[in-house]
Amino acid sequence: MTGIGIIGHGAIARYVAQALAMGGTPASAVLARPGREAAAQAALGLVPVTEAREMARHARLVVDCAGHAGLSANGAALLGAGCDVITLSLGALANDMLKEALKQGAEAGGTTLHLASGAIGALDALAAAAIGGLDHVCYTGTKPPAGWAGSPAEEVLELASLTEATAHFTGTARQAALSYPKNANVAAAVALAGIGFDATEVCLIADPAAAQNIHRIEAQGAFGRLDFIISGNALPDNPKSSALAAMSAVRAVRNQTAWMRL
Structure with a gap:
């Protein structure tokens, strides 16, 4: 390099x-x-x-x-x-x-x-499980209402007045990625690691009680069952940017020259 x-x-x-x-x-x-x-x-x-x-x-x-x-x-x-x-x-x-x-x-x-893996983990396990065959993969993304500002969620919900967790999108990973270009990269990562954009189910939720962005992957197949949840912090100088996403980009660069890779 x-x-x-x-x-x-x-x-x-x-x-x-x-x-x-x-x-x-x-x-x-x-x-x-x-x-x-x-x-x-x-x-x-x-x-x-x-x-x-x-x-x-x-x-x-x-x-x-x-x-x-x-x-x-x-x-x-x-x-x-x-x-x-x-x-x-x-x-x-x-x-x-x-x-x-x-x-x-x-x-x-x-x-x-x-x-890069971005704001999510467990993609290595999901990709390995896809080799043996996956029957079901679902990604659920939950953010505080402010985390959905500027997205199509504003057309479905009154974000500022929410009192409980509410879903504003259910559909495929392809629909989510195309409709939420600034919010659904994790859904795309799950789809690419697993069973594709059109077979991966996605649910996006605005939750006034959430203090962090919460990502959950549920998968089932020949390997068994996977249920993975991560609660991620934002970068200090931009609440809409995931700290782990930035870290994953750095790791991807370092992997290009590392003598040992995981």
Whole structure:
């Protein structure tokens, strides 16, 4: 691995850049939208670039911290330019056209799209269980009402006046990922590890009693039964960003050079 780049300059990107620098493998460049170079440089202290080919001159591994829009706009071009890409934007892969473009980019560049585990755990067990066959997988995501601000939940519920836990979405992981691009990357991760976007059941809940974001995976198959729950903290400087998601991106980078991987 020669050189690390970052897409985006928000809370997760800042965490990743700081953690990599502290770990002795600092990033060298940040990919920003044209006109946002100064803001990106100020936020991360990295060389700002605006095109995939320019990023490829600085890095061979790029961490996507810019959400679905960042992966959609830059993923295929970066892969095609010779950069491996680590992404947290797994929900974007519910779009089959984007998924195909990313695949073609990776094949053209001889590169790989790495999926970070994000805000959830147990994906290794779920992926292993899928080898033997899964009969049922359900993901339930619960957040405080404020955690659903700016999402379609506002069209279903009066978030500010909720007095009890209330579901605002039930459906497939594909529907969740496409409808909630900023909130359903975990549902997509579960789907990709298990039985796919269309067979994975999803329930999204707003709960005024919840102090953290709660993710639950229930699965059953030839392996037996799995029931996994994690309550995650947000990053201190952005309550909508998962701390574990940012940590998982750093771990994915470190795995590229580690002599032993788990």
